Amino acid sequence: MDPLPPLNPLKAFEATGRLLSVSKAAEALSVTPAAVSRQIRALEEFLAVQLFDRVPGGIQLTPAGARYLSEVSPLFAALRTATNRVMGGGYRRHVLKIRSPATFAVRWLIPRLASFHRQHPSIDVQLATSPAPLNFEREDIEAGVQLGDGDWPALRTQRLVPNLLVPVMAPRHAAPRAMASPQALAGETLLHSMARPDDWALWLQAAGVTGINPYRGMKYETSLLAYQAALEGHGIAIAQQALVEKELAEGTLVAPVAFTLDRGRHTYYFASPLDKPETAALQAFREWMAASAAA
Incomplete structure (x- = not known):
């Protein structure tokens, strides 16, 4: 059997790679930054591969680290989903992670979200905000809202509002x-x-x-x-x-x-990666977004 790295170093790596911050990873894992750094060093020694580079103002993933994160992130997402199901006493729930620019989130999306929760009580929406372009390889999100002309070949897009x-x-x-x-x-x-x-x-x-x-x-x-x-x-x-x-x-x-x-095509779009199949929760959210935009 091929060897597997210990779970704790993997958790430290996944959190640090997702957040690109040792201190934020430590906070998320309820440990000290020194403990996270030790776990990452242990994982790098185990793999014999450098996963992070130190850069001015923080850290960044090496190419090997970015590839490794893209492969382990779905496994952690599956673990979180399985844990949520167990903690829900068998009542199946899905945590749908969405990101949006802050202005759109506050002024358009949040005022309408209550209606989605009423229609789909088993789906929990986790909303984050950032002005940065969506990056589904680096971020633990399923979909998001992005401003632009919608011409993003790798993304499945849906125009939301006129600009x-x-x-x-x-x-x-x-x-x-x-x-x-x-x-x-x-x-x-x-x-x-x-x-x-x-x-x-x-x-x-x-x-x-x-x-x-x-x-x-x-x-x-x-x-x-x-x-x-x-x-x-x-x-x-x-x-x-x-x-x-x-x-x-x-x-x-x-x-x-x-x-x-x-402004024509230049407006807000709901987007998700084309190379990943849509979950039932994401499909429900996409259909709700379309109906809300039409209304």
């Missing part, structure tokens, strides 16, 4: 002159998302507005923060209309200019 860009602001600061034409925005403070730095430039160009620097104004890390700044009356944000529908309907935000820019 209509519209300026929004708090109603108490919406002066009549701002309603006249897009050119009236010249005297206003523009609010920007650094995650989408060109949205104002694209909108102003499409609206035929000249004489306004599209990159001036206040800048925020995410659209979520820019929308909040608009709600607080700090200026005018360029928003994706689908993500501020509630505020526009309630009147807490208004669109001072009627012109909208349709």
